[in-house]
Amino acid sequence: MGNNEDFIAQISKGYTTKGDYIYLGAGMLNGNVHSDASVKIPLKTMNRHGLIAGATGTGKSKTLQIIAENLSDKGVPVMLMDVKGDLSGIAKASEGAEFIDDRHKKLNFPFTPQDSPVEILSLSDQEGIRLRATVSEFGPVLLSRILDLTSTQTGILAIIFKYCDDNHLPLLDLKDLKKIIQYSTEEGEAEFEKNYGRIPKASTGAILRKIVSLEQQGADLFFGERSFEVNDLLRKNREGKGYINILRLTDIQDRPKLFSTFMLSLLAEIYSTFPEKGDMDKPELVMFIDEAHLIFEEASDALLDQIESIVKLIRSKGVGIYFVTQNPADVPEEVLGQLGLKIQHALRAFTAKDRKAIKLAAENYPVSEFYDTKNMLTALGIGEALVSALDEKGRPSPLVATMLRAPMSRMDILTDSELKDLIKSSDLVSKYNEELDRESAYEILNKKIEIADQEEAKEKAEKERKEVTNTSSSRRTKSTEGAIIKVLTSATFIRGVLGILNKFLK
Template sequence: MSQEKFIEAITQAYTTSLPSICLGAGVYQSEVCGAAKVNLPLRMMNRHGLVTGATGSGKTRTLQLMAEQLSAAGVSVFMPDMKGDLSGMAKEGLVNDKITERAQAIGIHYTPTGFPVELYSLSGKLGAQMRATVTEFGPALLAKILELNETQSGVLNILFKYADDKSLPIVDFKDLKKVLNHLTEGPGAAEIKSDYGKISSATASTILRKIVALEQQGIDQLFGETSFDIEDLFEKVDGRGVISLLNVSDVQHQPAIFSTFLLALLVEIYQRMPEAGDLDKPKLVFFLDEAHLLFKDAPKVFLDQIDQIIRLIRSKGVGVFFCTQVTQDIPASVLAQLGNRVQHVIRAFTPNDAKALRETIKTFPKSAFYDMEQQFTQLGTGQAFITVLNEKGIPTETVVAHLSPPASFMGPLTTEEYNQLLGQSDLYKKYKDPVDPQSAFEILTERMEALQEEAEEQEAAEKKTAKRAEAPARRTTSTRREKSTFEEVMASPVAKQVGREVVRGIFGMLFGSAPRTSRSRRNSIF
C-alpha cells in the first residue's frame, strides 16, 4: 500500500473540526509522514485513556506532552511526579538538534514554553502538604493501606458507621485509635453489641498494631486538617489550566500508600463535582501513574468502587488516564472504558512477555498498514501505537505515531528554582501548618471525664447517705434493749407496785418534776 493512501487514511481518521491536542504524526515503513497528523479531540478526553509501555520507552514524556497541551487549552491537569523530574514543566524547554529534527519531521513549529505549575507533596517536604481526614479517606481505601483481611475490614466499617451515627469526626489516626479503644474496652463496647455486633479484642489489637506501624513510617501525617480542597485543582493562570504535580519521589518505597491516596483524591472529586454533561473540553484530566499498584491484591469491593467511579466521573467533566507498563495491569472491566490508547514499545523477552504482547494486540483495532506483532517490538523511543475516539466517539484506525516533543523543560528544576517556585505559592502557605480541631479524640475524652466525675459524685453521695442511716440504727438498737429490761421488771408480780412507783419517778425526773416526785414518795410511805 502506498504512502499516499496511508496519509489519506490517517488524515481522514484523525482530522477533527473540534479543539484537539496534537500527539504527533504517523509513521509508515519507518518514515515519518508529517502530513498525517495524529490529533485527539478534547471533547473525547473525558472518555478516559491508557498510556502503557516498557521502562524507558518514553511514557513520562508522553504524559508531559499531553499535560502541556491540555494546559494551553485551558484544561486543568493533575498528575503524580514519580521521580521528581516533571517539575521542569514550569520553565521553557531547551532547543537542541534532536528537538529541532523531531519538530521538523512532524511538521510543527517548536516554541519553548513554560506552564503554570503547583507542587504538592505527601510528606510536606517537596510541596504543599496534601492531606485528607480519615473520614474522607473512607473504610475501603483505609483497609487497603492497612492491608486488612475481610474480617478486619468489616470491623473498620463498624468504626466508621458508629462514628457517623454518633457525630464523631475521625480526622486523624489519634481519633481512629480512640474510637477503636472506646468500642473495644471502653463504655462503647456494651453500647454497640446489639446494634453493630461485638468487636473481639484480638481483631482490635491487630488493627491497632497496623495503625501504629504506619505511624512509625510517618504515614499519619497524610491524615488531618487542613484537608485538601479539590477546588484548588481547577485554578487557571492567564487562561491556561494549572498543572498540579504531586511529587512522590520521597515516598517511592511506599507505592501502595501514594497510589491509594491518588484514588482517594479521585473519589473526593467524583463525590463533590456537580454533573456537567457533555462538554467541549474536560474541566480536569487526572493522570494515575503506576496504575498497577491500585489493583494489586485489591479485594472485589475495592475494584467495584474503582469501576463505578470510572464509569460515572466522565459526566462530571473529568477525564482519567491510567499509566502503567502492560495492558494486563488493568482489570478488564476498567480497560473496557478507556477509549484513548497510547502504547509504547513492549519487550518480548520471555514467553510471558510474548503472551502479553498477543493479548495487547487484540485490544487494538486492526490496521491494514502494519504487521502489529512485529511493529510493537520495534517501536523507537518517542514512538507509540495510538488509537483514540474521534469526534463521533468511534475508535480510530491504529497508527504508529512519532510523538511531538514537549515544549517545556524535560527534567527537574534546580533546587534553587524549586524552592523559589514553592516560596511563590499561596497553596504551599495554605496547607503548610496542620490544624488540630475538635474531633473524636477530644469528644470521647470529655465524655469519659464527665462519666468519671458523675461516678465519683454518685459514690460520694451513697457514702453520705449510708453514714446518715447508721446513727438512727444504733439508737433504735439501744432503745430496744431498754424496753426489753423494762418488760422483764414489769413481768415480776412482786415488783409490780414498786415498778409503778419507779416508772413515775423516772418520768418525773425526765420531765424535771421534783416536787411531784416528792409528793409521790410521801404518798407511797403512807
C-alpha cells in the same frame, strides 16, 4: 502491507478534526516519518480516559509531559501523580537540543520552548501543598472498601458513623475513629446497645487492626484538616493556561494502600462535587496516574469495583483519567475497556513470559493493514509509540506508529532551589499548610469519659460516706442499748427494785 499513499490518506482521514486538538506527532511506516500523516487528538474526546504504556526508558513520562503541557496551553487544568519525581521540569521552558531540532525537522512542525504554570502538592511531609481529607468525608462505605471490611464489619462502621452524626461528634482523623470504635465496646457499650444494638468486641478489634495497618502506611498524615477543596484543581493563571498540579509521591512508592486510598477518595470527591457537563468542547480536568499498577496490585475486589464505577461515571463530569504503566495487563480489563486513547511505547522481550505479555498487549489494539502489531511493539524506538484514539464522533481511529513531538518544557527535574521558590510563590501554601486540630470525637469522648469517671467517683464516695454514717449510727444505738441492758441487769439495780417491792408488800 499498504503503500505510502494509502497510509497517509487513511491516517489523515482518521485523525482529522474540526475542533481544537493536541498534536502528538506524525505517522511512521517502514521506518519513514510521514509529516502529512499528522496524529491529532481532539480535545473533546480527552474526557474518555486513556492509557500510556511501555517498558522502562521508552519515553512514557515524556509522552505524559507532552499531553499535560499542551492541555494546560489549551486552558485545561491537569493533575499529575508523580511517583518517580521526574515531572517537575514542566515548570521551566526547554533549553532545546540538537536531537529535538532533528526530530521536529522530520515532523515538519515548529518547536517552541515554553513553560507551564505548576503547583506542587504533597501527601506526606515532603515540601508542597498538603493534601488532606477528613474521615467523615470518606464516609463508612468508601472507608469499608479501602479497609476491605466484611459485611458485618461494614454494618458496624455504619452504626458508628450514625452515632457520631446523632451526637455531633466530628470524625476528622484516624485517632477520632479509633477512639469511637473503642468507646462503642467499652465505656459506651450500654449506650450503644440501648440505641443501636450490641456491638461485638471481636468485630471492632478486627476493624481497629486494619486501621492500624493503614496508619503504618502513613495514612495518619493524610486524614485530618484542612481538607483539600477539589475546585482548587481547576485554577487557571492570568493568561488562561490551566495549572498543572503535580502530586509528589516519591516517598510513598512502597505504600500502595495510601496511594490508592488517596486516589479513590479524590475521584469520589470530584464526582460528588463537580456538576454534570454533558458534551463539552474540552475537558474540565485531566488526571494522569503514573505507575498505575501500584493502585491495582493490592486492591481488593470491592476497591476495584469502586474504581471501575467511578471511571465509568466521572467522564460525565468532564474529567479524563489516564493510567501510565509498563504493560496494559497492569490495568484490570474492566477498566481497560473504558479507555478511549491508548499510547503504547515499546515492550521488551527478554523471556518467554515477556513474549506472551507482548502477544496479549498486541491484542488490545485494532488490527492494521500497515503493521504487524506484535512485531512492531518490540521495534519501536525511544519517543515512538503505537497510537489508537477516538475521533470527534467517538469512533476508533486507525492504529498508527507515531514519532512523537518533543516536550516544550524542560525534560529534566527542577533543582532544589527552583522547587523551593516554586512552592514559596504558591497562593495555596498558606491555605493548606497550616495544620488544624480542632475539638473532635477524640477530645469530646475523652471529656465525656472523664466526666463519667468523676461522677462515678463522686457516687462511690457518697455511698462510702453513707455507709460510714450508718455504721457509726448503728454503733451508737448499740452502745446505748448495751448501757441500758447493763444497768437493768446489774445486781445493784435488781436489789434496789426488790427493796422497793418489799416495802410495798409490807
